[in-house]
Amino acid sequence: MNMDQLKRQAAARALEEVRDGMQLGLGTGSTAKHFVELLGERVQAGLKVIGVPTSEATRLDAERCGVPLTTLDEIDHLDLTVDGADEIDPDFNLIKGGGGALLREKIVAAASDRMIVIADDSKWVPTLGRFPLPVEVIPFGLGATRRAIEKAFAECGVSGQMAVRKAKGGDKDGHVFVTDGGHWIVDAQLGRIVDPPGLAKALSAIPGVVEHGLFIGLASSAVLAGGEGIRVIERRKPKGD
Ligand SMILES: O=C[C@H](O)[C@H](O)[C@H](O)COP(=O)(O)O
Known part of the structure; x- marks a missing residue:
């Protein structure tokens, strides 16, 4: 089974958690x-759900697949989010933002x-950091923001090269990558993040940092597809702890 088939298997397993009205x-x-494609098939078959997309790309995919959409201004909470990740550690800390x-x-x-x-189960790692950590920044004052990020890294016992992300492919190829929110991304090659919650806190305190790719205490479970089959791993602590 190739990587793409594994990803689809994981998505199909997560779809089993979706209930009518969610x-x-x-x-x-x-x-x-x-997941969006498989959800679209279920919606065509009569499932009633409504979704909030996390990007313009997902909004387009959901529209193409006939998944009804809303916004967080129109509804007050979500029952379930299903999303990928670039790395997941055993404490359910994540690196996200590769896209x-x-x-x-x-x-x-x-x-x-x-x-x-x-x-796919290659994303399950003992320690976060081999995947470059994305840090979303405001272009204004980037030099100062980068110095503050370096200081935060040093205080948290990590270091590594940082690079402003460039777009790959398409008509923007080689230009600075611009997020849906109009910001830039700095990718940091840290190798090994010893204290993900501490680093997350330090990065969040920097004025020019809009957000970073460390997701702490947000994931409730992981569906990992590998050559041996599918593993569903539940986080022991409730969300938010
Ligand atoms: O910004 C992108 C997201 O955080 C993705 O969920 C993450 O990069 C994993 O993407 P993929 O499923 O393509 O490996």
Whole structure:
């Protein structure tokens, strides 16, 4: 089975948690796209749900698949968010934002009673950090923001190269990548993040940082698809603890 088939399997397993009448957060990325497509099939077959997309790309996918959409201004909470991740550690800390959607993804996950992470099992890692940590920044004053990020890294016992993300492919190829919110992303190669909650707190305190890709205490469970089958792992502590 190839990687894409594994991602689809994980998405299909998460779909089993969806009930009629649910208000859903719809994640972004290649794995979440499978979920949106499979959800669309269920909607065509009569399932009644409404979704909040975490990116313009997901909004377009959901519209194409016939999934009814709303916003967090129109509804007051979400029952369940299903989203991918770039890394998941055994404490259910995540790195997200490889596709640049971290800001809306975090807003949606935080508004949701539960978050199921769907992934192929290569994303399950003992320690976060091999995947570059995305930090969404305001372009104004970027030099100062980068220095503050470096200081936060040093205080949290990590260091590594930082680079402003460039768009890959399409007509924006090679230009600075711009998020749905109009911000830039700095990717930091940290290797090993010893204290994800501490680093998350330090980054959130920097004025030029809009958001970062560390998701702490948001994921409730993980559906991991691998060669041996599917594993569903529940986080022991309730969401938010
Ligand atoms: O910004 C993108 C998201 O955080 C994605 O959910 C994450 O990058 C995983 O994407 P994929 O399922 O394509 O590996």
